[in-house]
Amino acid sequence: MAFIFPGGILSQLYLGILFGAFCFQTMTVSGGPNPDSMLESGATVINHSMILVQRLEALLVQGNGSDVTLRVQTLHSDEVKVIAAHALVLSLQSEVFEGLLHSRNSSSLTLREPMDCAAVFDKFIRYLYCGEIAVQLEQAIPLHKLASKYRVTALQTGLSLYMTQHLASDSTNGHVVSWYHYAMQTGDVALRDSCLQFLSWNLSSVFHSGEWGSVSDDLLLSLLQRSDLILQSELELFEALEAWIGQNQPGGLTIENSLRAVRYAMISPQQLFRLQKQSPVLLKYHESVRDLLYMAFQFHSASPLQLAKYFDVNCSLFTPRNYLSAAWGSPWIINNPTRDDRSTSFQTQLGPSGHDASKKVTWNALFSPRWLPVSLRPVYTEHGAIQAARSDNGHPRIIVTPATSSADFAGVSFQKTVIVAARQQGKVVVRHVYNFHQSTEETGDFLAEADLQKRASEYLIDSSLYMHIVVKPIYHSLIKAKK
Structure with missing residues (x-):
């Protein structure tokens, strides 16, 4: 499709749009400005891109040099929103707009949109001019619909990420x-x-x-x-x-x-x-x-071992979920978790069966903020000196073990689940869940991505680590069930 560029200031502005798009793509691919690819070595970059964006926004608001009128008609309604736009900008940002503009036979383009999309259409068009958008929770879906319909891929991706990151946000009826x-x-x-x-x-x-x-x-x-x-x-x-x-x-x-x-x-x-x-x-x-x-x-x-002789006890009916009630575990709040090792004890029911209701298991939990594997722990040299391990090699560790063993444990395995809460968008939610199947030596990923040194860590609430330990007893068949 051929475009006729108006003369004067607007012509320069269109050329600025093209140059700005080229600069944006270069910065995106390389991760930042690359002076060597555009300028001589040692040159200084003068960046006035924000001025260009401001002028583009003014161009949209004032409608100067507009060569296409968008008539956004709300479905099942007489409401029509009129937007003075510029074919070059729309075509640069959306191949769908490019096709619609190429096939139009007048200076206006009628677009029919559902009510929720029509309500945010001007916001969507502004993004095409400015490359930024302010989103509210209830606007995420209609904006994503528009981005998908007109194949504005960057906005699609950005809105999907926005929704993923704002699941915990408060809303009147939930979202x-x-x-x-x-x-x-x-x-x-x-x-x-x-x-x-x-x-x-x-x-x-x-x-x-x-x-x-x-x-x-x-x-x-x-x-x-x-x-x-x-x-x-x-x-x-x-x-x-x-x-x-x-x-x-x-x-x-x-x-x-x-x-x-x-x-x-x-x-x-x-x-x-x-x-x-x-x-x-x-x-x-x-x-x-x-x-x-x-x-x-x-x-x-019946005794779980007796039941297992005749029924499959490995089915979902006999498998616990992550229950927060006292019979299944205990909350644990650790103030200043990077200070030193901590320990706690709690009791759970041996198993979910009523036959085991009166049997309790005492558990010891140890939390270490800087646990080191054996290969990295300090060792004594032949001269008596200590080879100190680097402190930054340590990572948080939690170990949950029974205080005693019992014959009642036969036929029962214990899955430990550690739930870590955090505050997101002002709301306390579950940040991560770690499952340790029987052996607590499988906890290598525990808080591996958490920086507990930072007071503003997303894993901390008011400088404290909020956890809940759940012990789930799972019955398993020691002998094959009779059919």
């Missing part, structure tokens, strides 16, 4: 669920997984927010199938599910599938008896889960 559903529609795998992980790690907070009711059937079942959910107890999950069913009134198949995803064996017999008599959902759909309830009562009444 993570809607972002998850949008990511599913667009195939944005990274955003989808980030949303799903955030919801899984902060599920108790989601239960008490306005967005729990907006969870779709598919998202609900995806969450219920996960073992890494962080919540108070399985009973809390059942009660939240019952509330979701009452609010959304889904089809019978969805209700049955969701009820069958509850791990009833992780609920005490006393609470199960109460649910069978008082839960309207369970009363109505009792036949759909009767076999699971029967298995749960058997699980609580």
Whole structure:
């Protein structure tokens, strides 16, 4: 497509746009200005790019030299937004605009957009002129839709990153669920997984927010199938599910599938008896889960080793999630975590089975801010001097071990989970989860990316490290179950 450049100041400005685009691309590829590629060695770069951006913004606002009028019509509405624009700028930034402008037969271009996109269209156009944009939570999806539709790749990427980094931000009705559903529609795998992980790690907070009711059937079942959910107890999950069913009134198949995803064996017999008599959902759909309830009562009444002779105890029904209640672990707040080693002790139930309810395991936890592997620890030389290891080689370490051993441990393995909380956008959320399967020597990545020396570290809250240690007893078959 051929462009006719107006004369005078505007012509110079268009040339400035081209030169500015070239400079931006050079800086992006090289990671910064490369004087040797454009200037003589030792030359000084005079950068007035901000002045150019300001003039471009003024050009958009004032409409000087405009050669195309954008008529943005809101779908199912008579509302029309008119924007005086410049074909060269639009074409440089979007190949879709380039094609639309090439095929137009008048000085105006009509664009039909849904209401949410039409409301932010002027903001989107300003980005094409200035290369920057101020985003609010509720604007992220419509702006991403526009960036996708007009193939403005840089803005697409920037908005996906924005959403990933603002999952913890406060909003009136919540936004993570809607972002998850949008990511599913667009195939944005990274955003989808980030949303799903955030919801899984902060599920108790989601239960008490306005967005729990907006969870779709598919998202609900995806969450219920996960073992890494962080919540108070399985009973809390059942009660939240019952509330979701009452609010959304889904089809019978969805209700049955969701009820069958509850791990009833992780609920005490006393609470199960109460649910069978008082839960309207369970009363109505009792036949759909009767076999699971029967298995749960058997699980609580018999020895796990005895049960394992006849049933597969490795299925999800008998696998705990990350429960925060006292029977499963303990919170641990460490003030000034870089100062020295710390230790604590706590008790958990031997296993989730009612048969083991009265059996307790005492655990010792040791936290070291600068643990060193054997190869890097200080050693004595033949002259008695110490070869000191570099202090910056150490990294945080946590070890969780039972205070005693017992014959009751037979047939039980213990998965330790350490949950680290942080404050993001003024809200306390789960920052990271570390899983240690049986052996605490597998903790090499614990806080590997955290700089605890910084008071403003994203892993600290008011200079303190907030953790919660969860011990999950997993039963395993010592002999093959009889069929």
